[in-house]
Amino acid sequence: MARKSGSLDLRLTLGDLVSSGSRALTRYTGTLLTVFVVQSLVAIATMLACAVVLATVFSHLPMWDEAVDGDLVSLVTCLRFAKLNLVACAGIGFGALLLWQLASWFLVGGVYGVLAQRPEGRAETARTFGASGTATYLAYARLALCSIPGYLVVLFVFATCTNAVAGRIEHALTVGDLVVPALVMIVPAAILIHLLWTVSDYARVELTLRHDSHDPSSVMTYLRACGFVLRRPLALIHASLGWLAFAAITIGYVYLAAGHPMYGAEGAVTLFVIRSGVSLARMALRFAVLAGQVDLGGTRPPPPRRVEIKADAKPQ
Amino acid sequence: MHRLLPLVLALAACGHDHGPPHVRKMDRPDGSPALRGGGTARSPRIANYKIDVRLDAVRHQLAATETLTWTNTGASAVDKLPFHLYLNAFKNESSLFMRSSRGEMRGAKASDSAWGWITVDSLQIAGVELASKLKLVAPPDETVAELPLATPIAPGQTVDINFKFSAQLPEVFARTGYKGEFNMVGQWFPKIGVRTGPPGLEQWQCAALSANTEFFADFGVYDVKITVPSTYTVAATGVLTQASESPGGTRTFDYHAEDVHDFAWAADPFFNTRSQDVTVDGGPPVHVKVYFRNEQLDFALRHLQAGVGAIEKFSADFVPYPWSQMTIIDPPIDAAAGAGGMEYPTLVTTEGDSVFIRPGMKFPEYVTVHEVGHNWFQGILASNEPEEAWMDEGINEWADAHVMTDLYGARTSGIDQYGFQADIVALRNTIVDDPSSLPQPIATAAYAFLDTTAYAETTYDYTMRAMLTLEHEVGSAKFMAAMKAYAKAFAFKHPTGADLFATLSHELGDDFSWFFGPAFQQVGGAKYKIHSTACRQAHDIRGVVADGTGKKTRTETEAPDTGTWVCEVVVENTGPVHVPVDVELRFADDSTQRMHWDDKGNGTFERFTVEHSTKLAAVRIDPDNLEMIDSPLHHAYRVDGEGAASLRAGARIASWAQTLMQLVGP
Numbered sequence: 001m002a003r004k005s006g007s008l009d010l011r012l013t014l015g016d017l018v019s020s021g022s023r024a025l026t027r028y029t030g031t032l033l034t035v036f037v038v039q040s041l042v043a044i045a046t047m048l049a050c051a052v053v054l055a056t057v058f059s060h061l062p063m064w065d066e067a068v069d070g071d072l073v074s075l076v077t078c079l080r081f082a083k084l085n086l087v088a089c090a091g092i093g094f095g096a097l098l099l100w101q102l103a104s105w106f107l108v109g110g111v112y113g114v115l116a117q118r119p120e121g122r123a124e125t126a127r128t129f130g131a132s133g134t135a136t137y138l139a140y141a142r143l144a145l146c147s148i149p150g151y152l153v154v155l156f157v158f159a160t161c162t163n164a165v166a167g168r169i170e171h172a173l174t175v176g177d178l179v180v181p182a183l184v185m186i187v188p189a190a191i192l193i194h195l196l197w198t199v200s201d202y203a204r205v206e207l208t209l210r211h212d213s214h215d216p217s218s219v220m221t222y223l224r225a226c227g228f229v230l231r232r233p234l235a236l237i238h239a240s241l242g243w244l245a246f247a248a249i250t251i252g253y254v255y256l257a258a259g260h261p262m263y264g265a266e267g268a269v270t271l272f273v274i275r276s277g278v279s280l281a282r283m284a285l286r287f288a289v290l291a292g293q294v295d296l297g298g299t300r301p302p303p304p305r306r307v308e309i310k311a312d313a314k315p316q
Numbered sequence: 317m318h319r320l321l322p323l324v325l326a327l328a329a330c331g332h333d334h335g336p337p338h339v340r341k342m343d344r345p346d347g348s349p350a351l352r353g354g355g356t357a358r359s360p361r362i363a364n365y366k367i368d369v370r371l372d373a374v375r376h377q378l379a380a381t382e383t384l385t386w387t388n389t390g391a392s393a394v395d396k397l398p399f400h401l402y403l404n405a406f407k408n409e410s411s412l413f414m415r416s417s418r419g420e421m422r423g424a425k426a427s428d429s430a431w432g433w434i435t436v437d438s439l440q441i442a443g444v445e446l447a448s449k450l451k452l453v454a455p456p457d458e459t460v461a462e463l464p465l466a467t468p469i470a471p472g473q474t475v476d477i478n479f480k481f482s483a484q485l486p487e488v489f490a491r492t493g494y495k496g497e498f499n500m501v502g503q504w505f506p507k508i509g510v511r512t513g514p515p516g517l518e519q520w521q522c523a524a525l526s527a528n529t530e531f532f533a534d535f536g537v538y539d540v541k542i543t544v545p546s547t548y549t550v551a552a553t554g555v556l557t558q559a560s561e562s563p564g565g566t567r568t569f570d571y572h573a574e575d576v577h578d579f580a581w582a583a584d585p586f587f588n589t590r591s592q593d594v595t596v597d598g599g600p601p602v603h604v605k606v607y608f609r610n611e612q613l614d615f616a617l618r619h620l621q622a623g624v625g626a627i628e629k630f631s632a633d634f635v636p637y638p639w640s641q642m643t644i645i646d647p648p649i650d651a652a653a654g655a656g657g658m659e660y661p662t663l664v665t666t667e668g669d670s671v672f673i674r675p676g677m678k679f680p681e682y683v684t685v686h687e688v689g690h691n692w693f694q695g696i697l698a699s700n701e702p703e704e705a706w707m708d709e710g711i712n713e714w715a716d717a718h719v720m721t722d723l724y725g726a727r728t729s730g731i732d733q734y735g736f737q738a739d740i741v742a743l744r745n746t747i748v749d750d751p752s753s754l755p756q757p758i759a760t761a762a763y764a765f766l767d768t769t770a771y772a773e774t775t776y777d778y779t780m781r782a783m784l785t786l787e788h789e790v791g792s793a794k795f796m797a798a799m800k801a802y803a804k805a806f807a808f809k810h811p812t813g814a815d816l817f818a819t820l821s822h823e824l825g826d827d828f829s830w831f832f833g834p835a836f837q838q839v840g841g842a843k844y845k846i847h848s849t850a851c852r853q854a855h856d857i858r859g860v861v862a863d864g865t866g867k868k869t870r871t872e873t874e875a876p877d878t879g880t881w882v883c884e885v886v887v888e889n890t891g892p893v894h895v896p897v898d899v900e901l902r903f904a905d906d907s908t909q910r911m912h913w914d915d916k917g918n919g920t921f922e923r924f925t926v927e928h929s930t931k932l933a934a935v936r937i938d939p940d941n942l943e944m945i946d947s948p949l950h951h952a953y954r955v956d957g958e959g960a961a962s963l964r965a966g967a968r969i970a971s972w973a974q975t976l977m978q979l980v981g982p
Contacts, residue, residue, distance in 0.1 A: 035982060043974040051959060051966030059957030062934065063949055068961040072736040076746035077949055089966075093973040097980065104981035111982055171649040172671040173611050250975065258735065268964055275971045282978050290982065 012296055017238045020295045021288025024115055031114050031125060032287045035107050036280055039100065043279075046096040050089045057082045105144070109136035111287065112208035115294040132208060139207045142218035143200065150196040158189035198239040199225045201290070205297030216303040228300055235296060242289035246282050253278045332611045332649075337497065337547035337585035343569065346555040346603065348640040350574040353600045358638055359535030359575040359808035362387050363508050370543040370566075371501075371583055375484075376494040378504060382479040385536075386508055391515035393468035397477070398522035399436075399450075400533075402503035404458035405525045406432035406486035406493070412457040417490065417527035417768070424489040424653035432486030432493060436506060439463065440478045459525045460509075479506050488654035495651035502580040502660060503531065510534050512700070512810070523702040528762040528771040530694075530701040530708070533577040535808055543568045544583045551607045551643050552581035553663045575638065575808060576661035577698055582607065582645050590616060594624045597636040602627055608646040615669040615680055616646050622681035622723070623664075626688040629719040633796060634692050634803035642691070644684060657683055659690030676733030678724055682740055685723070686716050696807050704813050705762040705771070706836075710779020711816075714787075717741045717780065718796075741784065741944070744777060750947045751778045751841035752891055758782065758836045759813055781944040782835040785895055788942035789831075790824050798823035830916045834892040835945070842946040843891040844937045846953040847921060850884050851931045853877040883932040887913060888921040893945055900939040904930035910939070931955075 025032065058064035058078065067074035079086060113132020119125045165181035172178040203218075203225035210216050216224075229235045253274070351358065369380035388394050405413035408431065419426035439447040446463060453460040469475050483504055486493040492502040509522025510532055523529055542550050546567050554573025562568045573579060586609045593601035604623050608616035623644045631637045643663040647655040649670075656667025664687035668680030689712045693699070699707035720729035720740045730743035754774050755766050765771035787795040802811070802819040817832050834840075856875035860867050887899055894917040901909045901924070913922045937951040 039974065039977055039981070042977065043970040046973050047963070047966040047970035049966070050969045051963040054962035054965055055957070055959040058962055059959055060954045061949060062936075062952045062954055065958075065961040068965050070735065072731065072738045073742040073746050076743075077947065080746065081947075081949055089969055093969055093976075096970075096973050097976055100977040101980050104977075108982040167650075173615070173649060173669055174671055177611075178671050246978070268960075268967065271964075272967065275967075275974075279971075279974050279978065282975075283982070286978065286982055 012234070012299060014234060014238060014241075017234070017292030017296060018241075018288075021291045024291030025284055025288055027118075028114055028125065028287075030122065031111060031129060032284060034129075035111065035287075036283050038103065038107065039283070040276065040279070042096050042100055042103075046092055049092045053085050053088045053092070054082070057085050105140040106133040106137050108204065108290070109133040109140055109208060111290055112136075112205060112294060115291050116205075116209055116298070135211055136204070136207050139211065139218055139221075140204060143203055143207065143222060146203075146219050146222040147196060147200050150199075151193075154189050154192045154196065157192055158185070161185050161188050194240060194243065195229065195236065198236055199229050201239065201293050202228055202235060202297050205293050206300065206303065209294075209298060210302055214303050214305050220303065224303060232296070235293070238292050238296070239289060242285055245285050249278060249281050249285070332609070334586045334610065337545075339546045340549055340585075342561075342567065343549070343556060343559045345557050345559060346641060348555055348600070348603065350555050350572050350640060351638055352596070352602060352636075352640045357575060360389060361536045361575065362389055362534035363577075364536040364538070365505070365579065366539045367505055367579070368541045368543075369505075371499065371545075371548075373497070373499070373545050373548060373583070373585075376499060378481075378483040378485070378501070380479075380481055380483070380505065382481065382505055384477045384479070384506070384508060385474060386477065387474040388469045388471055388511075390511050390513075390518035391471050392518055393470050394465070394511070395468040396462050396464045396520070397469075398453065398460055398462045398509040398520050400503070400507040400509065400522060400525070400531075401434045401436070401459055401461055402507070402525050402531075403432050403434035403483050403485075403492070406490070407458060410456035411459065412454070412524045412526045413459070413490070416763075419489075421490040421527070422653060422657070426489045427487035430487035430493075432484050433458075434481055434483040434504070434506070436461070436479060436481050438478070438480035439506075441475060453522075454524050457524050460522050462522075477508075481506060488651050490654065491658045493654060495648065495654065497586065498582070498584045498648045498651050498655075500580075500582045500645070500647065500651065500655040500665065502658065503578075505579075507533055507578075510700070510810070521700060521703070523763065526763045527768055528705070528765055530705065530762070531578060532698070532700045532702055532810075535575050535577050535698070538571070538573040538576060538579045540571045540573075540579055540581070541568050542571065542581055542583070545585075547585045548583045549585070549587040549589075549607070550581060550583050551587065551605075551645050551663065553579045553643070553660055554639075555641050573639075573662060576695070578660050580660035580663050582647075582655075582665075584609070584648070586610070586648075588613070588616075590620055592620055592624050594627050596627060596631040599636070600640070602637050602642055603640060604642045604644065606644040606646060609648050612646050612649065612669050618675075618680050619644050619646055619666050619684045622684040623688050625723045626685040626719055629722050630689055630692050630715065633715065633718065634800055635696060635807050637691065638696065642688065644688075657687060659687045659694055661691060661695040664688055664690070674733050676728075677731050678720065678729060678740065681724065682716070682720060682730075685719050686712060689716050689719065692803065697803065698808070698810050699812065700810065702763060703761050704759070706758045706775045706779040707811070707813060707816065709775045710758065710777075711783060713776050713780035714783035715799075717784065741780070745781070745944070745947075748773045748777045751781060751945050752843050754778060754839060754841070757839050778841070778945070779836075782893075784944040785835070785893075785942070786820075786828070786831060788940075788944070789895055790826075794824060830894065834894065834917065838892045840892040842889055842893040842895065842943065844887065844889045844897065844943070844946050845950045846935045846937065847886040847888040848884075849886075849932055849935060849953070849955050851881045851955075854880040854882045854927055880927050880929050881931050882925065882927050885924045885926075885932070885935050886921055887924075887935070887937055889915055890920050891946070892917075894918075895943050895945075897938045897943055898940065899924060900936040901926060901928075901932055902934040902936070903928050904933045906933075 063074045064078050067078040110129035110133030114125055114129050117128050119128040162185050165184045168181040203221045206221050364385040366383040367380055369378050371378060405411045436447050436450060450461040450463050452458055453462050485499060488495050488500055492500055509520045511518040512521050513519045521532060543562055543566050544550055546565050550569045552571045553576060554571045556569055557572045558570040560568050587607045588610060589605055589607055591603060591605040593603055595601050606616045606620045623642060627637050627642060639662045641662055645665045647665055652667040656665050658665045666684045666687055668683045673679050693708045693712045701708055717740060727737050727739055730738045730740035755770050756774060758774055758779050762771060798820050801823050802816060805819060806815055821828055855877045858870050858875045861870050894915040896914045899911045899913055909926060911924045932955055934954045
């Protein structure tokens with residue numbers, strides 16, 4: 001491997017990144033499962049809270065059973081009746097999402113730390129996970145603030161494109177009429193948000209890898225990550241593969257589950273197991289993508305080292 | 317990428333391209349009489365119109381002459397003639413229509429530059445020019461103008477009134493107007509009011525147009541010549557009797573209609589047609605024709621089938637469709653919100669064409685069935701819509717429910733798509749407010765409703781529910797026969813609500829004032845609910861009881877529990893509408909027992925006490941869903957609460973939340 005200006009000139013390929021992901025999955029299954037369990041606990045708490053909110057109004061009304069089992073008329077009747085309860089459930093869901101967002105800064109910091117430092121053994125892995133997650137938490141929080149303008153641009157692009165094609169979509173008579181306007185509406189914003197998410201990922205990688213040695217600023221890290229991602233299309237392609245697989249699993253589950261309602265306690269358990277399996281598969285995909293990103297991020301030249309001037313330093 | 321983007325945007329912006337208009341093949345006359353099978357007049361033919369109109373397709377203007385032949389069929393002389401000038405509703409913001417609608421109707425908005433109007437340029441009676449004598453009845457609204465007569469028109473006398481008028485069509489948002497090259501021309505000519513009332517006390521009915529009022533006119537014969545550019549196709553009320561070339565690259569189409577009270581037409585350079593004949597009562601067929609643009613072919617065929625089925629069913633259920641022709645216009649997609657969903661005698665406009673309306677969703681069919689159905693309740697019976705809109709809209713809704721069930725199945729008449737099934741009535745009832753919350757009764761004049769929502773939900777939906785409830789109460793076959801008798805008795809006679817109630821009472825053999833009054837003339841609907849349930853162990857009476865000549869105290873030991881349960885259920889109805897209902901009790905052993913509450917307004921609650929081997933598990937009011945006025949949500953009650961369904965729903969919400977978490981998190 002040649003060295004250039006202090007950086008490793010490793011030209012990783014897509015295959016290298018994918019292999020890296022599968023290696024990480026087999027090596028750090030426990031870490032993956034830990035994060036998954038935490039997420040599942042948040043989801044279970046959401047489920048129980050929503051169930052209580054709905055049961056307060058529906059436990060004595062048999063029509064609700066028909067609604068949950070898929071009868072359209074019963075469903076709409078019940079939803080119209082219990083609008084406030086539904087708003088409460090939406091609030092619970094939003095709260096869970098917010099809580100997860102805050103928790104994920106620690107968790108993803110821990111995951112990046114483990115994937116970067118490659119500790120051996122459970123104790124070492126746990127220590128690395130905790131230390132890395134703690135060390136980078138505030139940096140990730142600052143990074144999230146840096147990314148807000150980008151998301152505002154995404155919203156603007158989406159709104160503009162939607163406005164441009166709204167009439168066409170409203171008046172579409174066939175699926176063919178809908179395709180181009182739908183693409184115009186979605187694709188620009190989708191490309192932009194994919195770019196921003198990938199930039200955030202690589203910014204986090206750099207913050208994790210260089211935190212101790214370089215203490216890079218979140219803003220500069222974000223901007224450097226923008227430049228890196230734009231110069232290295234492999235980063236976008238690798239991340240998009242992950243999202244495509246994510247979408248495929250989700251769509252596949254929805255397709256297979258449609259028309260196969262599961263009634264009663266046995267059905268609920270089966271459904272829980274299936275949904276958990278789908279969530280775990282998606283999380284494993286993300287984990288594998290993160291592993292590839294750590295490897296690719298590691299090939300970047302380090303950021304400029306911060307210079308600390310001390311008052312009593314003696315000139316050489 | 318920079319070259320691709322403009323191309324993509326251009327593709328996204330392109331509409332359906334029809335190319336330039338071209339001279340169309342000349343239409344051939346329909347060759348059938350206006351009335352199916354010909355024959356004598358079905359109506360009094362009080363107001364007869366001969367109109368010659370030319371369409372300026374560039375400026376969307378009409379220039380016309382009209383001869384109205386009107387007969388005073390009352391017992392009193394007439395000293396004034398009021399005329400509807402409906403197009404002035406779109407003249408400016410001071411019109412009653414624009415004020416009451418706030419420039420919006422069914423989601424379509426008025427253009428702020430393309431207004432409409434009608435001007436009477438000349439009005440002559442017996443050669444005397446009288447246009448300057450026309451006076452607005454309710455300025456600044458200009459939709460009704462009155463002509464005072466120097467010489468009253470005596471009873472039995474007929475008068476010819478000759479008009480010259482010009483009109484500007486607005487950009488369509490409320491039934492009439494243009495969009496692009498499409499022109500929908502309804503309520504476009506000076507139209508005389510209607511005299512109603514007891515003999516000698518007749519009064520003019522000629523209401524200004526407001527957001528919620530529709531139309532009321534006398535029957536007559538219409539002969540209308542329509543001149544349009546040769547590139548245009550015309551669809552109109554009645555039958556085409558002649559089509560000829562006219563000077564200046566135009567064509568003139570002569571239409572003739574008998575025993576109708578209105579005349580509407582449309583002109584478009586890109587119309588295609590499909591047609592089908594339908595046999596009614598074994599007589600000459602009805603020719604059903606749908607007009608549409610190319611890109612709407614699939615939906616046009618759906619509308620055609622719905623129209624054919626509707627004519628068959630309505631004719632069988634009420635009176636045979638009397639005319640030879642039914643024209644269905646499927647407006648261009650960008651005009652559908654404004655022009656779609658309206659009825660005229662022998663001509664309807666429909667809507668619902670959208671990629672989002674899949675074949676299993678019967679909304680387009682429903683619109684067509686509803687509008688075709690109007691030809692019975694508005695076209696043939698023709699009640700006074702401004703005063704009693706429910707007699708058309710609401711009764712039509714009730715009839716539509718039957719026709720939709722007959723055509724598309726009991727459980728699938730609304731939707732049968734993506735695993736969801738629902739009948740149209742149940743689906744409608746879920747999306748409107750509960751009748752108990754409506755602010756005004758059914759029998760409210762259309763112009764007197766609080767707002768358009770109150771008008772629509774009361775006049776359409778609540779009336780339908782009231783009719784269905786009464787039908788279920790007396791039995792469907794008996795009720796349908798009674799409604800058929802009503803239609804036969806009052807065809808072409810402008811019946812009132814009182815006529816309907818009297819006919820139903822007579823045919824059904826019961827007064828029904830306990831239902832008609834509360835349901836149609838009061839607010840509040842019905843509010844059935846299970847008030848309370850309670851069960852206790854059954855045993856002989858405990859306490860101090862007679863023992864021969866003395867008394868003794870019977871204790872638990874002497875009167876032990878028998879092992880059965882005594883359960884009490886109290887059901888209530890706190891609304892003004894009362895209907896006899898069954899109450900079904902379900903017990904823990906899954907057995908059921910039915911009780912009957914003969915609720916005709918003699919109390920607001922009923923108590924049932926039963927003894928059973930197991931405890932009461934659930935109660936259901938109206939288990940057969942016969943009572944349609946009330947929301948069924950509170951008709952069923954489970955004694956012991958159960959959270960399984962809520963847990964399943966919570967699990968589904970959590971699953972969605974987890975998907976989102978995985979998008980934002982690791």
